[in-house]
Amino acid sequence: MSEKLLTFQYCDQLVREFEEVIENPIKSKSSVYYTGVDLGTACVVLAVLDENRKPVAGAYRYADVVRDGMVVDYLGAIQIVREMKRQLEEKLGEELIYAAAAIPPGTDALDSGAIKNVVTAAGFELTNVLDEPTAANEVLKIQNGAVVDIGGGTTGISVLKDGKVIYVADEPTGGTHFSLVISGAYKIPFDEADVYKRNEQNHRELLPVVKPVIEKVAAIIKQHIKDFDVQEISLVGGTCCLTGIETIIEKQTGVYTHKPQNPMFVTPLGIALGCTQESL
Secondary structure, three states, X not given: OOXXXXXXXXXXXXXXXXXXXXXXXXXXXXXXXXXXEEEOOOEEEEEEEOOOOOEEEEEEEEOOOEEOOEEOOHHHHHHHHHHHHHHHHHHHOOOOOEEEEEEOOOOHHHHHHHXXXXXXHOOOEEEEEEEHHHHHHHHHOOOOEXXXXXXXOOEEEEEEEOOEEXXXXXXXXXXXXXXXXXXXXXXXXXXXXXXXXHOHHHHHHHHHHHHHHHHHHHHHHHHHHOOOOOOEEEEEOHHHHOOOHHHHHHHHHOOEEEOOOOHHHHHHHHHHHOOOOOOO
16 A cells, blocks of 8 residues: 555544544543644644643534634633533533644734634643644645645645645635525525535535635745646645545646545544644
8 A cells, every 4th residue: 555545544533433422422541632632714723632642522612713823802712721621521521621723824924822822712732733734734634745734714735845834825715605605505694604605415416506716826836836846736624525626636737636534523533643742
């Protein structure tokens, strides 16, 4: 089996394990728990790993507390993370102390302080802040290629060489724009369009509707990777759950494009893998 297939196998297996513990948490006797807090534009995800870096619990909640990678409802974000933390602690019968978080690439000076404060105000000791595509690569383990995180508000791009990030970028196009197009095409409210988009049964019907937005995302990716020898693109982020998005991006960029089993959970798992026991 090729190294590439082995890499994707590891990623997909970890995601499958995480999906299972969301429904059925594992009450292990772990000496420490590592939590990844992913404050997304459309969804907040908490991923909990044990001392062996294996998923033991997780939760997600759709919310509108972040837009374009910026916290816009500070108190709401704190409340959601605090509530999710408490619910997971009740399920595990253990206190969750350490957490890591992530931000869109290149936005550290703009909003990392707010995200740090949300995590600590929710009751965690913050131990690390990663950029989102780099966090995703903790799971993907790409050596030479690009990790593209298409979230609700932005598309983050990390180019890697020999497993090291050599270039990052972030552009304001993401799932919000998909929902706006669907809202206009179907003449339905934005929130209704957002929910409609999440239903996998609607994806085949929606793909031609949102294809122009996907092509715009592909053009953004192509522009940012043109000066690098990118052999593969890995897609993560909730927006990439749209069936067929990888095919359009591969056709537009001319670069082999892979999508993990559930791209929404790759980044939060990578954030958790980046968590330590040393506070910032």
